[in-house]
Amino acid sequence: MADRSFLSWPFFEDRHREHAERLEAWSTANLPVDHSDVDAACRRLVGALGDAGWLKPTAVDPADPQPLDVRTLCITRETLARHDGLADFAFAMQGLGTGAISLFGTPEQRQWLEKTRAGKAISAFALSEPRSGSDVANMEMTATRDGGDYVLSGEKTWISNGGIADLYCVFARTGEAPGAKGISAFVVPADTPGLIVAERLEVIAPHPLARLSFDQVRVPASSMIGRPGEGFRIAMSVLDVFRSTVGAAALGFARRALDETVARVGNRELFGAPLFDLQMVQGHVADMALDVDAAALLVYRAAWTKDAGAARVTREAAMAKLYATDRAQAVIDKAVQLHGGDGVRRGHIVESLYREIRALRIYEGASDVQKVVIARQTRGAAS
Numbered sequence: 417m418a419d420r421s422f423l424s425w426p427f428f429e430d431r432h433r434e435h436a437e438r439l440e441a442w443s444t445a446n447l448p449v450d451h452s453d454v455d456a457a458c459r460r461l462v463g464a465l466g467d468a469g470w471l472k473p474t475a476v477d478p479a480d481p482q483p484l485d486v487r488t489l490c491i492t493r494e495t496l497a498r499h500d501g502l503a504d505f506a507f508a509m510q511g512l513g514t515g516a517i518s519l520f521g522t523p524e525q526r527q528w529l530e531k532t533r534a535g536k537a538i539s540a541f542a543l544s545e546p547r548s549g550s551d552v553a554n555m556e557m558t559a560t561r562d563g564g565d566y567v568l569s570g571e572k573t574w575i576s577n578g579g580i581a582d583l584y585c586v587f588a589r590t591g592e593a594p595g596a597k598g599i600s601a602f603v604v605p606a607d608t609p610g611l612i613v614a615e616r617l618e619v620i621a622p623h624p625l626a627r628l629s630f631d632q633v634r635v636p637a638s639s640m641i642g643r644p645g646e647g648f649r650i651a652m653s654v655l656d657v658f659r660s661t662v663g664a665a666a667l668g669f670a671r672r673a674l675d676e677t678v679a680r681v682g683n684r685e686l687f688g689a690p691l692f693d694l695q696m697v698q699g700h701v702a703d704m705a706l707d708v709d710a711a712a713l714l715v716y717r718a719a720w721t722k723d724a725g726a727a728r729v730t731r732e733a734a735m736a737k738l739y740a741t742d743r744a745q746a747v748i749d750k751a752v753q754l755h756g757g758d759g760v761r762r763g764h765i766v767e768s769l770y771r772e773i774r775a776l777r778i779y780e781g782a783s784d785v786q787k788v789v790i791a792r793q794t795r796g797a798a799s
Contacts, residue, residue: 418498418671422712427720432487439495442468448500454622455580459538461506466535474511475533476518478526484511484518484657486719490664494715497668501772504665505623509577511661512780513539515654516585516601520642525603528583540581542572542604542628543651549574550785552587552651553596557630559588566590566602566640568633571614574779578626579613582606585641586630592645599647602639610634621771652730659733659780660718663740666776667711669769670744673751674704676766680755691754700754704747711740731793738786741776748773 420440423433446464451457465471473488489511497504514532517525531537548554557570568588575584583605590600604611610633617625642650678701681692691697718732726732751766752759759766777783 418675419708422709422716425716427716428487428491432491435488436491436495439470439492442470443495443499443503447496447503449502451502451622454502455624457502458506458577458580458624461503462510462538463535465503465507465510466533470507471510471533471535474507475514475529476526477533478523478529481518481526483723484515486657486660486722487716489658489661490715490719493661493664494668494671497665497772498672501621501669501768502623504668505576508658508661508665509541510535510539512541512654512658513577513581513583513585515541515658516641516650517603519653519657520601520646520650521603522638522641524638525641528603531582537582538577538580540575540577540584541654542575542578542584542586544572544574546571546573546627550782553599553648555587555589555599557586557588559590559600559602561590561637562634564637565634566637568602568604568610568630568635570630571627572630573627574617575626575628576779577624578628579616580624584611584628587647587651588630590644590647596648597645599651600644601641601647601650602635603641604633604635604639608633608635619775621768621775623775653728655780656728656730656733657722660715660722660729660736662776662780663711663715663718663733663736666737666741666744666773667708667715669773669776670704670708670711670740670747673744673748673766673769674701674708677701677704677751677754697754700750704750707743707747711736711743714739731790731797734781734786734789734793737781738783738790741773742783745773745777 449457493504510532532539545555559566559568586602586604589598591598610631612629613626614629615627681697684691714736718729718736721732722729748769752770755766758764
């Protein structure tokens with residue numbers, strides 16, 4: 417059983433603790449699922465999470481659009497990740513894919529949220545391009561005004577839920593100004609003519625990912641989220657909310673690795689005594705526990721700060737994501753080492769955690785990019 421004493425920290429209210437208890441019980445009863453068909457598993461997970469009401473925090477309620485509760489998002493991601501990485505993925509992408517609509521969407525656009533919050537529609541966030549991953553301001557995809565429509569042309573890649581999504585939040589250059597100031601955001605249903613799944617992408621931890629081609633995709637001007645040229649600001653605002661949740665998912669993976677390791681070194685004998693009796697092993701366990709708690713403090717500080725009303729938590733979220741994902745990688749690596757041969761046996765839990773964690777240090781802002789963000793924010797605060 418994972419250490420859950422962190423729920424008594426002053427970052428949380430009783431409703432967060434109650435949410436965590438109920439989700440823990442549901443996850444224990446329903447996870448993990450069979451991953452042999454990843455697309456089908458992801459669809460089933462979205463449906464199951466929606467039926468049980470767990471997707472409601474991923475987007476605002478169109479009938480009562482209150483701010484997103486980032487602490488609830490983080491608790492949910494940490495819990496799901498500890499039980500099943502694909503369940504965490506299914507939950508997270510529902511939030512990221514609709515984040516722009518939650519924060520900036522019109523009442524008409526927010527009608528989609530009734531479906532995504534119920535698990536009746538799958539969403540995706542289409543930002544990255546082949547030549548502009550971290551450098552969002554240099555995206556090449558265009559959206560050209562044509563009467564009452566916009567025509568989208570170009571490519572997006574590494575799109576989570578690509579190929580199974582029902583709607584995409586797509587960012588394209590509308591040209592109001594150079595660089596970041598000339599980008600806009602659009603809601604694009606998956607069945608829009610000209611939107612093609614050009615390639616399915618295989619990665620070390622199987623998730624539904626794709627490269628998308630937009631061949632003269634025509635959408636009404638009412639599909640634009642926010643105003644022309646606000647796309648970059650919208651994208652960064654969405655990432656500002658959801659970036660700390662990536663750290664929470666890493667925290668869930670790290671907690672599971674620590675739990676598995678404590679059980680392993682307590683039960684495994686070496687030279688006639690439990691493996692845990694070796695002081696070097698105790699040192700590794702101590703390092704793992706320290707990394708987990710430090711990551712949790714940074715993750716839930718960022719989430720609490722946003723929920724407390726901060727307009728932006730760029731610095732806090734970047735620190736949370738960077739530290740939690742990097743240290744989770746170290747924790748899981750120690751878990752693999754202490755499991756010996758079993759740690760690299762395909763299908764073993766720590767082997768799957770080793771594959772799951774690596775992408776989190778890349779997506780939604782790679783670790784090196786987070787260092788740049790933190791440095792600039794630190795300099796700005798000092799000037």
